[in-house]
Amino acid sequence: MRPAEQNYSKTRRLKNQIKAVVTNPYNVIVLIAIILLTYLIVFPLVDMLSTTFELSQRDLRSVRGGVAGEFTFYYWQRLLASDLTWSMLVRPLLNSLLVGACVSVCAIVIGAVLAWLMVRSDLPFKPFFSLAVIIPYMIPSWVKSQAWLSMFKTPRLGGAPGFIASMLTSMGISNESIEAILGPIAYGPLAVIIVLSLHYYAYTYLLVSGALNSINSELEEMGEIQGASKTLILRKITLPLVLPAMLSGVILTFSKAIGTFGVINYLGSPAGFRTLSSELYSNIRSLNTQTGFAMAILMIAIASLAVFVNQKIIGTRRSYATIGGKGGRSMPIGLHGWKPVITVILFIFFIFAIIMPVIILVVESCMLKEGTYSLANFTLHYWIGDGDPNIMEGVPGIFKNSNFLNSLKNSLMLTFVNGIFGTIIGQILGYICAKGRGTFHGKLVEQLVFIPYLIPSVAFGGIYLSMFSKPQTLFGVTLLPPLYGTFALLTITSVVKHLPFASRAGTSNMLQISGELEEAATIEGAGFFKRFIKIVFPLSKGGFLSGFMLIFVSIMKELDLIILLMTPTTSTLPYLAFQYQNQNSPQASDCVAIVMFSIVFLVYALANIFGDADLASSMGG
Amino acid sequence: MSKSKFWLSLLLVLTMVLSLAPMAFADADYEAWEEASGIFNTEETDEELYQQALEEGATVTLYSISSRCGKVADAFMAKYEGIECIPFDISTNDLLEKVTREWESGSPTADVVHIKDQDGSMYIENIQQKHMFYNYQPADIMAHVTDESMKATQTPLYIELTQLFYNAEAYPDGSPVTNIWQVTEPQWKGKIMMQNPLDNLSWGSWIAGFCVGDEPDRLAEAYKELYGEDLVLSDGCENAGYEFLKRLHDNEPVFTSSSDEIAESVGTTGQSDPPIGFCASSKLRKNEDNGWVLAPVNLEPDTGIPAANTLYIVEGSEHTAAAKLLVRFMLGGIDGDTSGYDPFNTLGGWPVRDDIDAAEGSVPYEEMNVAGFDAEEIYYNYNTVRDFWQMLG
Missing domain, CATH: 1.10.3720.10 (MetI-like)
Incomplete structure (x- = not known):
């Protein structure tokens, strides 16, 4: 009778378990x-x-004897093992990984350094800086690429040249030389990486400064009492404590950077630079939904892999982040002789990376015609003007x-x-x-x-x-x-x-x-x-x-x-x-x-x- | 049963149950709608349709690929008081995506669609296979469209071309390029603006147009005329069309995201060495507004396939009378009041009716070098040509 009894208790246990769970x-x-x-x-x-895995109606013309909706390996085979694989998948993928890796590294460095300065140091003008540092997060990245082009666009692309190019032209420099100097900066991987880094450092900044805020500064002070040097404290105490936050920053930045489209479209395509996200976009736009989704799945897989690796690295260390709980008090660390230097560098950084795009936007919004830098060209038409049939087909100011x-x-x-x-x-x-x-x-x-x-x-x-x-x-x-x-x-x-x-x-x-x-x-x-x-x-x-x-x-x-x-x-x-x-x-x-x-x-x-x-x-x- | 297994199995069960949720299919009763809507009745007059439109709900929604649809809607509402016309300006792909999804859900928002059938898919997929779109060709108006091939598969509104443009200020003596093969010469390397044919259907169809029908032969002939020798095809190039595409691609054209951007790049004044660019012929009308100096080239042998702007009525529409009235209005009406067509009758767009003249300053359509357009040829070769372009890099 024992087995039956065990069965009975098993079901009852299950029943109780379910009851406990449900109530x-x-x-x-x-x-x-x-x-x-x-x-x-x-x-x-x-x-x-x-x-x-479903054959679409549109592709019946390419698959002999196919039936719409039937199971097929057509799309995966095309993507992974055909003549198109190199141009459709491998090369764009390598570009995506290049952008993802470079942007992650740059963004992490900028974000972490800024976070440390804002939270731990005795930097002056902190309220101003800590507000300004969030601004890039508030401006859409495609707006930033516009600002970038207004600055660096070269004559090769025609239209109104960028600000720097028109200065160089007025200095008598030939179009070929301008293209040679500005071309690599204006478009292509370098431009994409710089603009994206300036956009995504905000994630790391937010994560790391959150983590730094929650560390009890007593931990660092203890190190100081024991006679550790500043760099040693930074390396052995602070860094390990914020490492999980930094790695989370890597994940957020990396997955965003390989998934982004707008910046690649504006700054990559003039140089023929395409990533997996631009291929994805092209395919979705051309109604090749299946291929587009297959690419999306590959991108999800890559991002998941990054998350997995990240978790393996953090592993047991994950609990570090909450060890100190909320810091009782926090003593800022003196920057001493470096203070003015760092302050100046920060001001320059803010002017070029944050204030400049905003100013370019504001100035450009008040120019009747783009690229004409004269006083007569300034107007508030696009803000408050009545409809003028000669401008924008009569659309009035916003x-x-x-x-x-x-x-x-x-x-x-x-x-x-x-x-x-x-x-x-x-x-x-x-x-x-x-x-x-x-x-x-x-x-x-x-x-x-x-x-x-x-x-x-x-x-x-x-x-x-x-x-x-x-x-x-x-x-x-x-x-x-x-x-x-x-x-x-x-x-x-x-x-x-x-x-x-x-x-x-x-x-x-x-x-x-x-x-x-x-x-x-x-x-x-x-x-x-x-x-x-x-x-x-x-x-x-x-x-x-x-x-x-x-x-x-x-x-x-x-x-x-x-x-x-x-x-x-x-x-x-x-x-x-x-x-x-x-x-x-x-x-x-x-x-x-x-x-x-x-x-x-x-x-x-x-x-x-x-x-x-x-x-x-x-x-x- | 451990707790984790409990949650895991719950997840699996849920996924299965939810995947089973039956999907609604687009309604197959298009025949009932054809009957109820009287879509094939092409004899009604404006007055009859106006009365019916007022009774059926007095509203009509237009999805259009042209920003000019707002003007059309205003003119329509001014003429037919009491009927609301809601225009929506949207790009081709988004329009198709939206209209298809809405139609599949059984409640189409759009009554009238203004789009182009560049790749033949409107006719083959949306009319013949899906019964989503209907050609409404009012007898009295269509009598003025004499070109039968033009109205065989579509209801044409006006014709646009993808033309090559140059900067008239920088080249006062005329275009630096007259034969299409010249754009493959080294001096234009990196200086030809266009959109990436991979990015959208109309550019995809445009490149497909070079590779089908008698177009490859015309290209080969034009090559011989220009250089005095026969064109030698590269490996993997089936005909002169593919060869042209390969050489064009090797010349590193600059891809932009819109036709407007191309027009601006080419047409802005004060450039010492401006690029040339392929873009929609309709951009010519923006010349004056923007102070551009765009000038079109009537390329040899031709500028590729034409793009007819077409009108369709969407199956399942509950405002067919208003929709028909709007289609008639946009086609230019029959009473001499062409206020519905006027917004489209601009430089760079050509009317299809024999009783409407092209805009002032237009080169007559008969004089334009244009490739032949066959919806089926394009449709069945589209994927092959797109893959070819993709493989170029």
């Missing part, structure tokens, strides 16, 4: 989260993968343009609604990741949530478009009507795509709330929801605001992700700027970009002053 509100939330994440992240990924006002309204609505939804969901997921750290479900949620980060934005938008343009049904019950063209679809897409950030901010926020507080409440008999509302939520308000800012900033400048989801009435500011750019009205495009930047900057400054929001703290942990 605990925490588990219910985890369950709901996993169901939703599976539906919104794993399912689209599977869908994308299966698409690459503040008198109903298109602009509509886009402004949409953008504000999208960013606020998504910011709020995204942050709430991010905090809940962060709670699961933080409380479930080390458990399987915690890891599962953490991994699931990271996936959207690895999917290129264009592909992500495409998948959601096809997924939600049909009604969503389960066993014949309609769960959701078709969402195509609705604001809801824009919201779902943006929220899910930004989950990695939102939940990251949530996790670091939740990690700062000691479990003991909740345990004390549990002993007093408080239920899960009471604990969450009375303890966790109030304590996490500051982090909530920071998380909100993080999402707000990224959604405000989002273009690739939602470009396919736009309808006549749901245009947003980045889309408008992009359209103006394509209609060859860079001035109007600049105006829109400046408005975008101003909104982001204003909201950030307000949140910073009144709400204690700090982008840095939301990325740390």
Whole structure:
């Protein structure tokens, strides 16, 4: 009878286990989260993968005797083992890896050094610097490439030359010499790497300064008491403590850099420099969806590999980041004789890397004709002018343009609604990741949530478009009507795509709330929801605001992700700027970009002053 | 059962269940719609359609690849009071993506689509295979389109070309290039602007056009005329078309993301050594606005395939009367009021109707050197030519 008895107890154990799992509100939330994440992240990924094995109607003309929708290796074979492999996959891939690696290294160095200076040193003008250092994160990278071209464009490309080229021309230097001097700087891998590094160092800066903030400076002081030199302290104490944050920075930067398209398009293509993301974009644009998705999957695989390697490197060290908890106090480290030198270098860096692009934008937005540097050419037409049939086919200045006002309204609505939804969901997921750290479900949620980060934005938008343009049904019950063209679809897409950030901010926020507080409440008999509302939520308000800012900033400048989801009435500011750019009205495009930047900057400054929001703290942990 | 296995199996089950969620297929009842909408009735008058349009909802949505659609919509609403016309200016690929997805979901937003059928896929896929688009060819108006090949597979609105442009200020004596083979000469290395044919369908079709029909023969002939010797084909080049593409590619053209950018690069004044560039003929009309000095070249043997702008009505549209009215209006109407067509009748665009004159200053279409266009030839060779270009690097 023993086996039967064992069976009985086994089922009962299982039953009890299930009961315990189901009745605990925490588990219910985890369950709901996993169901939703599976539906919104794993399912689209599977869908994308299966698409690459289905023969499309368009390619029937190339596959003799094929049937649309049937299983095929056609696309993978073409990509991995055909005459096209070198030009379609290998060469662009090598370029992607080159860009990814170089940008990561540069961005990490710039970001980490800046973070150390801002957090640990006695640098003067810190409030100014720490605000300025975030600005590159607020300007879309394609706007930066425009600024780059306004500076360096050479006569070979025709049109109005860049500022430096026109100076060289007026000095009597020939076009050939200008091309020889400026060409390699203006376009190609070098330009791409510089512009992207100046864009992405913000990630490392935010992560590392978050980590530095949480290190108790006593650790460093102890080293000093023991007689260690400054470099030794930096090498043996500080660096190991922030290493996990730096490696996280590498992952974020690397995956973004290989997935980016805009900068490559503007600065790479004049030199024939193409990466995997430009091939992906080309294929999606030419309606070769299957090939495009196959490329996207390869990119996801590469990024996943990077994450895997990263985890192997950090390994057990991961726990370092929280050892010190919140530093009790922090003594700035004297820069002594280096102070003026570093300050001057920083000022120069800020002027060229941060202030300059903004100024170029503002100046260009006020020029009637591009590239004509004379006083008579300055105008506010693109800002407040009435429609003039001779300029931009009569489109009035942006503040008198109903298109602009509509886009402004949409953008504000999208960013606020998504910011709020995204942050709430991010905090809940962060709670699961933080409380479930080390458990399987915690890891599962953490991994699931990271996936959207690895999917290129264009592909992500495409998948959601096809997924939600049909009604969503389960066993014949309609769960959701078709969402195509609705604001809801824009919201779902943006929220899910930004989950990695939102939940990251949530996790670091939740990690700062000691479990003991909740345990004390549990002993007093408080239920899960009471604990969450009375303890966790109030304590996490500051982090909530920071998380909100993080999402707000990224959604405000989002273009690739939602470009396919736009309808006549749901245009947003980045889309408008992009359209103006394509209609060859860079001035109007600049105006829109400046408005975008101003909104982001204003909201950030307000949140910073009144709400204690700090982008840095939301990325740390 | 360990906890981790529990969650893992849950994940797997969920994935499976969700993958099973049935997918809705695009409605196959196009015949019912054909019946209900009266799409094949081409005899209605403007007045009848106006009355029906007011009754059926008094609204119509136009997806257009031209920024001029806003002007058309305004003119339409001014003429047909009470009907709202919502224009949406959107690029070709986005338009197709959107209209297809919307149509597949069973609720098309667009009633009328203004696009080009450069690669033949509108006709072969969207009309013949999917029944998503319909040609509405009003009898009274189409009687004025005398070229039968022009209206066999499409409802033409106006014709555009991909032309070579040069800077008239830098070359006051005329174009430095007159024969298409000259752009493959070393002096133009890195100085020819165009868009990357890999990036979009219209440029992909344009390069395909050189490799099909009698075009390769015309290219070979033009080569002999220019250099006095026979063209020698390189390895892997099937005909003169492929050879031209290979040499063009070897000359390192500069790829930009829009036609406007090309027009600006070539046409800006004050350049000592400006590039030349292929771009849409319609950019010529922006010359005056922007102070450009763009000048088109009537290339030998020709400038490639023409691109007819076409109009379609989308299957499933619930505003067919308004849609038909809009199509008639855009085609130039029948009552002499051409306000719907006027925005398109500009330099660099040629009308297809025998009773509408081309814009002032246009070279008559008959005098232009243009390759023949056969929707099926292009469609079935498109992939081969695109792969060829991709393989060039």
